Structure formats: structure tokens, C-alpha cells
Amino acid sequence: MRTDLCDRLGIAHPxxxxxxxxxxxxxxxxxxxxxxxxxxxxNDPDELDAVLSWLDEATGGRPYGVDVVMPSHAPxxxxxxxxxxxxxxxxxxxxxxxxxxLGVPPALDGESRAGVLGWLHSVARSHVEVALTHPIRLxxxxxxxxPPDVTDRAHAHGVPVAALAGRADxxxxxxxxxxxxxxxxxxEAGGHTGEIGSMVLIPEIVDAVGARVPVLAAGGIGxxxxxxxxxxxxxxxxxxxxxxxxxxxxxxxxxxxxxxLRAGSGDTVRSxxxxxxxxxxxxxxxxxxxxxxxxxxxxPMPLQNLLVAQAHTRLMESGDxxxxxxxxxxxxxxxxxxxxxxxxxxxxxxEADDTLGRLGALTRPGADGSR
Amino acid sequence: MRTDLCDRLGIAHPxxxxxxxxxxxxxxxxxxxxxxxxxxxxNDPDELDAVLSWLDEATGGRPYGVDVVMPSHAPxxxxxxxxxxxxxxxxxxxxxxxxxxLGVPPALDGESRAGVLGWLHSVARSHVEVALTHPIRLxxxxxxxxPPDVTDRAHAHGVPVAALAGRADxxxxxxxxxxxxxxxxxxEAGGHTGEIGSMVLIPEIVDAVGARVPVLAAGGIGxxxxxxxxxxxxxxxxxxxxxxxxxxxxxxxxxxxxxxLRAGSGDTVRSxxxxxxxxxxxxxxxxxxxxxxxxxxxxPMPLQNLLVAQAHTRLMESGDxxxxxxxxxxxxxxxxxxxxxxxxxxxxxxEADDTLGRLGALTRPGADGSR
Numbered sequence: 135m136r137t138d139l140c141d142r143l144g145i146a147h148p149x150x151x152x153x154x155x156x157x158x159x160x161x162x163x164x165x166x167x168x169x170x171x172x173x174x175x176x177n178d179p180d181e182l183d184a185v186l187s188w189l190d191e192a193t194g195g196r197p198y199g200v201d202v203v204m205p206s207h208a209p210x211x212x213x214x215x216x217x218x219x220x221x222x223x224x225x226x227x228x229x230x231x232x233x234x235x236l237g238v239p240p241a242l243d244g245e246s247r248a249g250v251l252g253w254l255h256s257v258a259r260s261h262v263e264v265a266l267t268h269p270i271r272l273x274x275x276x277x278x279x280x281p282p283d284v285t286d287r288a289h290a291h292g293v294p295v296a297a298l299a300g301r302a303d304x305x306x307x308x309x310x311x312x313x314x315x316x317x318x319x320x321x322e323a324g325g326h327t328g329e330i331g332s333m334v335l336i337p338e339i340v341d342a343v344g345a346r347v348p349v350l351a352a353g354g355i356g357x358x359x360x361x362x363x364x365x366x367x368x369x370x371x372x373x374x375x376x377x378x379x380x381x382x383x384x385x386x387x388x389x390x391x392x393x394x395l396r397a398g399s400g401d402t403v404r405s406x407x408x409x410x411x412x413x414x415x416x417x418x419x420x421x422x423x424x425x426x427x428x429x430x431x432x433x434p435m436p437l438q439n440l441l442v443a444q445a446h447t448r449l450m451e452s453g454d455x456x457x458x459x460x461x462x463x464x465x466x467x468x469x470x471x472x473x474x475x476x477x478x479x480x481x482x483x484x485e486a487d488d489t490l491g492r493l494g495a496l497t498r499p500g501a502d503g504s505r
Numbered sequence: 506m507r508t509d510l511c512d513r514l515g516i517a518h519p520x521x522x523x524x525x526x527x528x529x530x531x532x533x534x535x536x537x538x539x540x541x542x543x544x545x546x547x548n549d550p551d552e553l554d555a556v557l558s559w560l561d562e563a564t565g566g567r568p569y570g571v572d573v574v575m576p577s578h579a580p581x582x583x584x585x586x587x588x589x590x591x592x593x594x595x596x597x598x599x600x601x602x603x604x605x606x607l608g609v610p611p612a613l614d615g616e617s618r619a620g621v622l623g624w625l626h627s628v629a630r631s632h633v634e635v636a637l638t639h640p641i642r643l644x645x646x647x648x649x650x651x652p653p654d655v656t657d658r659a660h661a662h663g664v665p666v667a668a669l670a671g672r673a674d675x676x677x678x679x680x681x682x683x684x685x686x687x688x689x690x691x692x693e694a695g696g697h698t699g700e701i702g703s704m705v706l707i708p709e710i711v712d713a714v715g716a717r718v719p720v721l722a723a724g725g726i727g728x729x730x731x732x733x734x735x736x737x738x739x740x741x742x743x744x745x746x747x748x749x750x751x752x753x754x755x756x757x758x759x760x761x762x763x764x765x766l767r768a769g770s771g772d773t774v775r776s777x778x779x780x781x782x783x784x785x786x787x788x789x790x791x792x793x794x795x796x797x798x799x800x801x802x803x804x805p806m807p808l809q810n811l812l813v814a815q816a817h818t819r820l821m822e823s824g825d826x827x828x829x830x831x832x833x834x835x836x837x838x839x840x841x842x843x844x845x846x847x848x849x850x851x852x853x854x855x856e857a858d859d860t861l862g863r864l865g866a867l868t869r870p871g872a873d874g875s876r
Contacts (some may be wrong), residue, residue: 135867150619288712301771302838321692321701331693331702333725333734335834338770346825354704363704363734365867366860399701399709401674487868489737494865495735496506497858 135361135486139186139371143168143271144197147483148371149361150272150350151475152201156185157383157485158194166483170199174214179260186268194388198274199296200265206256225430232423234283238452239311243446245383259284271497272315276326277411279306296350300328300335302342309343311428316343319477320353324376326403332365339370356465360484362493365486374482376462380469382479389486392470393418393455399467405504407442408461410435416460420449422488450459506732506857508535510719510742513665514539514642518854519742521643522730522846523572529555529753531563532846537854541570541645550631570643570667571636575629575651592812597829600816603794609823612815639663639834647697648782649675650682667721671699671706672791674711675706680714686722687714689742691724693781695747695834697784698724698775698835706740711739727836727855733864736857745853747833752849762843764789764826769836778813779832781806787831791820 139148146166153159159169171189174184189198215421262273262284273280274296275290280288288295288298294314295445299305305316321334330338332353340349351364352373378384379394393416403417407424408431413423423429432438446459510519517537523529531539547553551603557751562568581690631736633655635646644651644659651659664686665840670676689710691703701709711720722735723744735743749755750765758763764787774788778795781804786792792801803809816832 137867202591211863240537302769320702322705329724330835331691332704333691333702334508334693334732334838336772337730338838339727354702359703359708362737362864366733366737366864367730384868400707447640464701467709478789490868493733493737493861494868496508497861 135483135491137363137365139350139369142348143349146442147479149479150373151378151479152274152373152375153378153384154194155378155384156189157385158475160187160189160383161383162378163193163196164460165476165479166196166347167252167479168197168199168272169193169271170201172201173258173261173265174203174276175199175267177257178263179257179264182261183267184306186265186270190268197271197311198406199270199274200261201274201276202258202261202265202280203276204255204278217437217440221433221437223442225433226233229442232420233445233448234341236419236423236449236454236457238445238448239453240449242451254370255281257341262287272296273429275320277296278309279308279313280289282312289488298300298326298352299339300330300394302335302338305339306342309347313347315348317350317352318369318374320351321404322354322414322464323352324402324414324466325461326409326411327463328412330334332382334366335362336367336369354463354465356468357483358482358487359489360381360465361482361486362489365490366493376465377469377478378475379460379462379466380472381474381475383475387450387458389453389455390450390458391462393438393460394462394466395471397462397466397469402462402464402466406432406438408439408459409439413461414457414463416466418458420455422457430493436477506734506736506854506861507719508719508741510721513719516844518703518850520741520850520867521570521744521851522743522749523645523746524749524755526749526755527563527751529559529846530569530750531560532752532754533749533850534564534567534569536618536847536850538850539568539570539643540564541572541643543630543647544573544629544636545572545574545647547632550628550635550639553632554635557636557641561639568642570641570645571632572647572649573629573632574637575626576647576648576656576806588808590806593801596804596812599801603791604816604819607790607794607820607825607828609816609825609828610818612819613822625771626652630657633658637664643667645669646686650679650684653683654860658798666687668857669697669711669723669838673706674754676710676720677713680718684718686719686721688721688723689740690744690774691722693725693785693835694723695773695785695837696832697782698834699778699783703735707735707738707740716761723835727834727837727839727853729853731836732853732857733860736861737864748840748849749846750831750833750837751843751844752847752859753843758821758829760824760826761821761829761831764829764831765837765840766842767826768833768837768840770835771836773833773837777803777809779810779830781809784832784833787826787833787837790828791828791830 137148137375151162152170154172159171162169193221226322246349279297296315297308297313298317351369356377507520520538522533522754525543530542534538651670668679668684669688691706719741721744722740727748
């Protein structure tokens, strides 16, 4: 399985793998895909710099990229203390009451957490500046196109820019804003996602941006058959995020791992409780609590994540699989064992190749479509 | 493009087309697909009998099927008058107030409407009995498996039974209940639909039921690329409903036609307001009214449709494209001109064949995935 994306990004397989874990990213790139590091968790640019330096070694010179989060409608910027003052007391009370009711212990270290600030423009810009001092091969923006000057900076360094889109009109405006690749992210996806399913969205975006702009398909893809389906829909490659959560390299806490392995495709929910924008999450007692009568409406980005940042730490530290907070797509139903990244990628490629061969044979009269 | 489904159903192309219109059904079967007539609208079995007699001629001996609606959890059966008494006055008031506010005139003939009774078991059984007196080639049930004795009756007549499923566990139980084909219907679909997107649902159901049971893919499919994608996911054919609403043979009212041609993929909503169970509908001022503050929660099936039956007639008769009530999938974004069924089907098949050929070529090193 090869597409022009392979030549464009210098990779063996048209598989781009997103992960917040540098260990997963390195393993994807070493195995012939393009690993893309999610930067939103780095509140401190120096920490990101150190991780990218590690990646420069760990990828052994294979291409990798970074993913930043710059919302196209910029949320209020400002110091954490100013933002904290915007959070209503009733929301804080609800979070505390809910944690108590769910039996979640206090934070282990007793300290307050800063929450995720990576989606503030000031922080995301620092991510871009740091990343451009490393030999990255792609900058992706998870919430629409980056500001024009950021795209220009990337292009001046010879780095192509990708942006996620959940609607065809967004994809079109990304491209007119200078974006080089579009990630068409369907409803099935984990994290921030729209309402249009991959089956409809992918060809719609492919047609909207035209043949000059490669489209990566995202949302619900975690097998070789699904990669082949994405290519059938006109994508030139795939963007996979959730599937790596089930790998050895992800090094997740045991409670999270148990929750991921146990969950079926129906055990996710699309909700604003994680960041303030609709994102698909593992459904559990914590997410259910936010849809009960009397629960407050989630706050806008970036306040909602500041509100729940410490709660997320406590929920994760609780060791209780029924409350761990985690963005994940409907493909979680296929995560049934923990395997090395290289094995997962090899299987994806082998099954995709088999499927492409099987499909080619269907054009012959009398062919049999059974698997 | 041929799969074993073609031999099994005696059709040239593995495309099953559902429509409430006998004109559409006849045209699909004549063009080499399997037309399937939706029976839920026939409150009078004699009327269905007359339409099927017409189809026997109009299909020119080509295979066709019927679709009945038997909810697996049977709603309260009973005479229309008894059911009417179960509808709260506040709901009736809301419907009247809303129609007034939307500027919808009274019904043209001033008579009250019976509403759709086809999902009462007694009525659906009469559909099956009538259909088995005609040379049908498939009975499909839109809400899970039919009762075992109905499946046995169909099998005794040599007629295979299909059932729609939106979850893998449902598909598995359909098969153990004697169903011969499973329609895997994803979130993108029009009408009754679940929450799992086609990209995830189709391979999950294919794996759940095993190779002996053919799976038809439904939900978001209306182009040849999407058919090829469905085959990549392991389906042996496709089940298309919404796409026929944009054909000449559908003979829709001008307001509905205008609304369908104008709508994009984002202009649908999944709601319980049409039947009491979640169904995807064209989003408009009528559906919006039901999600405003103060709107009542929809009633359970079959009461909700009895509540809105007369309103549906008035909304359709109003001639206002911004209020027409219509179940339709996200593929509505591709309906941009009115064409004959035969042309639509020929294009589907040609594009699917092209796509299958293109995919086969991707397995060769150095191949280019651009369209």
C-alpha cells in the first residue's frame, strides 16, 4: 500500500499516528509511519524542547511531526489566576461533590494542578517556535488552521502544515488559509470531533479541497480494512489516534488500560466536559454524572479544562477503571489486547494490502466478495 | 462489481434500495439492484396488496423485497382510539402552538389522520401475510429481528429474512433468531439509527456474525466510492435509502424536493420526535422547535407518531421547504440534482468499479493514490 503521501512525507506507509506519548511517536516513526506528538500537555516550552531532543534520537532520523492546538476562535488568553476567577463557584462545588460521591480520594501530592494551557495562543505559539528548532516534518493543528503568520513560519522552514476539519466548508477555508494537508475527522473520532460520520465526511472533504490537497482520513480507523475503506473514499492516507492507547509504548496506568480493554464501541460519549468543546470520551461514571439532572452546563474553552484539571488527576490516581477520564474514539471496541506499536502497524499494513487485493478482484465477473 | 450476494438474491449489482415509493422500487429492480418497498405506511393491507400486484408487473419479473417494522420490544398494541387517549393534552397543545408559530395552515381536507400504525405487530403481521402471496425475494425488518414464527413463515416460502442492526450484539442475536442477512446501519443513516458510525459498525458486525451471514452496509452511502468502502469493510453489498429521495421516480412535493436539494450533510438531526425512537431527520424549523426550552419530551413509540401525524400532513401541505418533515441521512448533502433511478444506479456501479480498480493498483510499489 503506497500513495503519494509516502513520498511527500518520506514514509513507507501512508499512516500518520498521533499520540501525546513520545514513546508511541518514536515507535510509529521507526516502524515506517509518521509519528505526531501532541503538544497540548506541555505548559513549559523547555519541557517540550527536551522531549523533542529525545525524539530526534529515538526516531533514528525517521520523520516525525508535532500537533498543536490553536482554536480558530481564540479563547480569552491570560494568566491562570485571571482565568480561575472566571470559574463559577457552583461549578467547583459540583466537581467536588461528584468526586466525593464517586469515592475518588484527594490528590496524592495535595498540590493544585495548572490544567491544560496548551490551547492558549501564547502557549501554542511557543510550541511552534520550539518545534521549528527540531527537524520536524509536519505541524498539525487540531482545531482548524493556524494563524497565517504561523503557517508562513512553518513554510519558511520547509515544514508542511496540516489542519483537522469536521466539515467541508472548514476544510475549504483551511486550504485558502495556506494549509497543505487536511485531516478529515469524522464523528467516530476520539477527542474534539464534529457530527458528520467518516463515511460521509471523508469524500465530501476530498471533493471540497480538490486533488492537489491530500486528505488524511481520521475517525473510527484502527484496522487495515478501515484504512482500505478510507483510501476508497479518496483519502491519501490515514490519521490514527485512539488505537495507540492500547499499545505497550503508551505506558498507561493499569486502571486506564483495564477500562480501554473492556470498553465496547458503544462505550464513548461526545461531550463538552473535557475541554469546553465537543470531544469524544470514554463513557463512565464521571461522564454520566455530567448528564444527570442538576449537573451544570460545561464552561467554554479554556475554563472547563481548568475547572476539571485537578479532578482529572484525582480520577486517574484513584485506580478505579469506572471513572478514568480519557478522550477516545469508537474504535476503542477493537482494543482487546496490549501490543507493541510495531506489531499494530505491521498488522494494519498487512490487512490493508490484503483488502486492496481482495477489492481489485471484485471487478472480475463472478468474483466472490466473502472474506 | 459482483459479490456472492448477487447470486443469492438474483441481482446484477449488490445494491439493495429501500424506498416507500413503489415507483422507485420498481426502477431499482429493473436497473439490476434489489428494490425493497417500505410497508409501514400501509394501514390497510388491501392497499399494500394492490401496490404489490402493480410491482409484480412493473418490475418485469425482476426480484424485489418488502420492509416491515416490527419493534423487538413491542409497543402497546390496540385500536387507534385507545392509543389516542394515552397522549397528554400538553403535547397536543405544544404541537398546535408550534404549527401556528411556524405559519403552517390547517389541513386541506380538514379530516384527522390515523397516523402510522405499521409498527404495531398486528399491522406488520398483516403486511407479511400479504407480501408472502407475492413473489417477493426478501423480507427485511427495520427494528431488529421479526418474531420467530414470522421468520419461520418466510423461510417456509423460501424467502430470506434481513434485519437492521445498529450494534454488534443486536446483530448476533438477530442471527441466532434465524435472520439470514444483517443490515449494519450506522449513525449517518436516515430514519431509525444508532450512535455508532458506519466506519466502526460495519466491520464490527461483519466480524460478529461471521462469514456465513452476509452483511449489507447502510448509513451514509450514496456514491460508488462509498460502496467500495463498504466492501472494504467486509460488507457483501449495500443498503441505500436516502439517496432515492432525490430521484425523478420519488415524485416528491416541490417543497420537499427543494429542501432536500438545498440541505448539506450537516443539516440533519437525530431525534425521537418522528416516531418515539431515535431517527435521523432533515433539520429545519419544525425539528428545531422540539429542542427549544419548554418543548416537551417526545412520547414513546407508537404514541409520538400518532401525536404528530396530522402535523406532518400540514407541514408537508404547507409548501414551505423550511418545515417539511422527512427522515433522511447525512448523505443528503450529495443530493444536488433530480435524476432517474437508472442513472443514479448506473453511476454508483461505474464509480464503484473505478474505485475497486484504483484500489487494486495501490498494492503495486510506487502507485499513486490520487484520484
